[in-house]
Amino acid sequence: MRILILGLDGAGKTTILYRLQVGEVVTTIPTIGFNVETVTYKNLKFQVWDLGGQTSIRPYWRCYYSNTDAVIYVVDSCDRDRIGISKSELVAMLEEEELRKAILVVFANKQDMEQAMTPSEMANALGLPALKDRKWQI
Template structure:
């Protein structure tokens, strides 16, 4: 009886799980960012083969984070993770000037997926702690974010290693998603 009541209570009044896909090129810092958000610490990571999933609560929202590998061979599978996605976090290595055009192409390709039609896009300009990193403004221009006229998006600078900038991005995401649910 207690289990049945608990299940009913949670289905009626429990927190809705919000699926967040974390995408970006390999070595952008997606996994490090995810664990900094969920564990509050930097953990040793290896290139993600497939995906990692973590759940955490933030501002009374329950985020289910899907960190998907960004290697060339894995990018073609990104679309299979997008079903029922509530938001996209796209992570960019702000210091990787050689691949910013590739990051732009991949972001625009995946943002065009029908499963993301209503999903807000948070772009994290990661590795802001590295000397010579592009600013969020420079990256916004390089990624052609102004082309996203019909969707909600925002770019924030951050450092997965120090945690700087994560709160601003998460606050924006939480506010944006709260206004939609």
């Protein structure tokens, strides 16, 4: 199973990838390009691709869409200033034919922070309730 981890820079994508793989939080640096790891969970193997989220890298996300079974879209719950940009990137991604059948999980990261938006606020800000023909989870 192939999973992409996408989201804006600083959202926590790489931290999530390595938390899944090694079971603990590791120190990371900004991803220029991608990280790919095999994650095993209950005898299932997942190939997980963590793609950089900087503005200059986002146009290349589509190069990785082919044969993707699921997308984990990571959003920084505290980044109210860029929630609109995050929504635009999410909407553009969901319009891609190659991702039409992919499962969407929106990961509301940094919920432990005092200024974090609630998952419900985030779902509304990202326009998730308006999605048609797409199952999603936040």
